[in-house]
Amino acid sequence: MTAEGDENYLTTAEVARRLQVKPETIYAYVSRGLLTSIRARGRRGSLFSTTEVDRLASRSVDHSGVVERIESELTLLQHDELYYRGHPASSLATSWTVEQVANLLWTGEAPPQPSTTADGSAAAGFAVTREGVKLARAAIAVAPDTARLTDRLRVAVAVLGAADPLRFDLSVPAVTAAAGQLIETLVTALPGDYVAAGATLGARLWPKLSDEPPRAEVLDAALILLADHGLAVSTVAARVAASARANLYAVISAGLGALDGQYHGAAPTLAYEFLRRAQQDPLKALSDQLRSGEPIPGFGHRIYEHRDPRAEVLLELLGDHPIVGTIAAISERSPTFPNSDLAIAAIMHAYNFRPDAGDALFAIARMIGWTAHALEEYAAPALRFRAMGIYTGQTT
Structure with missing residues (x-):
C-alpha cells in the first residue's frame, strides 16, 4: 500500500514515541x-495510519505486545444464556449444590452427587x-457498628490471609482447599445463628x-x-492480582x-431501594426514576439483550409472592427487563433481609468465580497485564 498524503500518517519513530516502545x-x-x-511515494521508510496507531494505543499491553483478549474456559454468555464450563447455570442452580458448582468452576470436573445425612438431607460444606472461625469473628468485631457486611468480609479476609502460613502455595489443591475454607469460615463467622454442618451453604448463610x-x-440458587459472570470489573481486578x-x-x-464500587457491587442495594419505593406505588416509582434521567435500578443489562436468565430463575423461586406482582407491574411499563440485581432485591424484600445483605450475598458468591479465574491466571505467564500509558503532561 502507498500513502497519497502523509498528514494522517506517522513515521516509525513517531509511532515508537506515541506507543512508548522501541522501533x-x-x-x-x-x-x-x-x-x-x-x-x-518519494520517501524512504514506512508510514502508519494515525487512526490505527491510536486504536492500538488504547488497548492493554504486556511487556512484549498487546493483550487483546483474556482466554477463559469458565463462563460463556451467549444468546441470553449463562453457562459454566458448558453447563447452563439456570439448570445447575436448581439441581447442584454450591460446592459442586464451585468444584466444577475450579477444576473442570463434574463432582458426584453429594451423600446424604441420617435425616436424608444432602451433606454439604467446605472444610x-x-x-479460623474464632479469628474471623474477632476481626469482624473490630469493625464499627456502622460497617456493612461487605466491610466486615474485607477485614476478615485480610486477617485470615495473614494467619495462613501456606498462603503462597499456588497449586490447584492448595488454592481450592483454601478457597473452600475461606468461604465457609466467612459464612460461619458472620453475626447470626449457627446452622450445623450437613445443611447447604444457603441454609447456613440464611440466618446471617x-x-x-x-x-x-x-x-x-442465588x-x-x-458465582461468575465472565470478565466483570471485579474479576479483571482479581485476575490482574493473580497475574502478579x-x-x-x-x-x-x-x-x-x-x-x-457504586457501579458494580452496590447494584443490588440500589435495586433494593428502588423496589422499596415501588411497593407503595409502582407506576410513580418508575415515573420518578425516568424523570431523573438515571437508569432504572435492577432493569436492563449491558450483555443480555432480552432477558437475564439469572433473574428468571430467582423470581420463579419466589412463586406468587406479592413482590413478584410489583415487579410485573413495573415490567409492563419499563423499556427493559428485570436483571439479577432486581431479583436479589426482591428476595431481600420478600424475606426481610437486612438492607446490606444483597452486597454481601454477591461478594460471597463471586469469591467462587474469582478463585476459578485466579487458577487460570496462575497457569498463564506471570505479569502479562500492563496497560500502555500515554503521557500527556508537561515536558521540559
Whole structure:
C-alpha cells in the first residue's frame, strides 16, 4: 500500500514515541498484524495510519505486545444464556449444590452427587476450623457498628490471609482447599445463628441475613447464579492480582475492592431501594426514576439483550409472592427487563433481609468465580497485564 498524503500518517519513530516502545517493537506489531505498514511515494521508510496507531494505543499491553483478549474456559454468555464450563447455570442452580458448582468452576470436573445425612438431607460444606472461625469473628468485631457486611468480609479476609502460613502455595489443591475454607469460615463467622454442618451453604448463610423461616434453596440458587459472570470489573481486578502471583486472599481482596464500587457491587442495594419505593406505588416509582434521567435500578443489562436468565430463575423461586406482582407491574411499563440485581432485591424484600445483605450475598458468591479465574491466571505467564500509558503532561 502507498500513502497519497502523509498528514494522517506517522513515521516509525513517531509511532515508537506515541506507543512508548522501541522501533523494533513496531516491526513486531506489523508482523503480528496489529499495525499496517504503508509506503509513501518519494520517501524512504514506512508510514502508519494515525487512526490505527491510536486504536492500538488504547488497548492493554504486556511487556512484549498487546493483550487483546483474556482466554477463559469458565463462563460463556451467549444468546441470553449463562453457562459454566458448558453447563447452563439456570439448570445447575436448581439441581447442584454450591460446592459442586464451585468444584466444577475450579477444576473442570463434574463432582458426584453429594451423600446424604441420617435425616436424608444432602451433606454439604467446605472444610472449616474452629481457630479460623474464632479469628474471623474477632476481626469482624473490630469493625464499627456502622460497617456493612461487605466491610466486615474485607477485614476478615485480610486477617485470615495473614494467619495462613501456606498462603503462597499456588497449586490447584492448595488454592481450592483454601478457597473452600475461606468461604465457609466467612459464612460461619458472620453475626447470626449457627446452622450445623450437613445443611447447604444457603441454609447456613440464611440466618446471617434474615430472621424469617429459611428457604435455603433460594439462597443456594442465588449463590450459584452469581458465582461468575465472565470478565466483570471485579474479576479483571482479581485476575490482574493473580497475574502478579498474589496469593488467594490477596486476589479475593482485590475483587472485593473493585466490587465496592457504586457501579458494580452496590447494584443490588440500589435495586433494593428502588423496589422499596415501588411497593407503595409502582407506576410513580418508575415515573420518578425516568424523570431523573438515571437508569432504572435492577432493569436492563449491558450483555443480555432480552432477558437475564439469572433473574428468571430467582423470581420463579419466589412463586406468587406479592413482590413478584410489583415487579410485573413495573415490567409492563419499563423499556427493559428485570436483571439479577432486581431479583436479589426482591428476595431481600420478600424475606426481610437486612438492607446490606444483597452486597454481601454477591461478594460471597463471586469469591467462587474469582478463585476459578485466579487458577487460570496462575497457569498463564506471570505479569502479562500492563496497560500502555500515554503521557500527556508537561515536558521540559
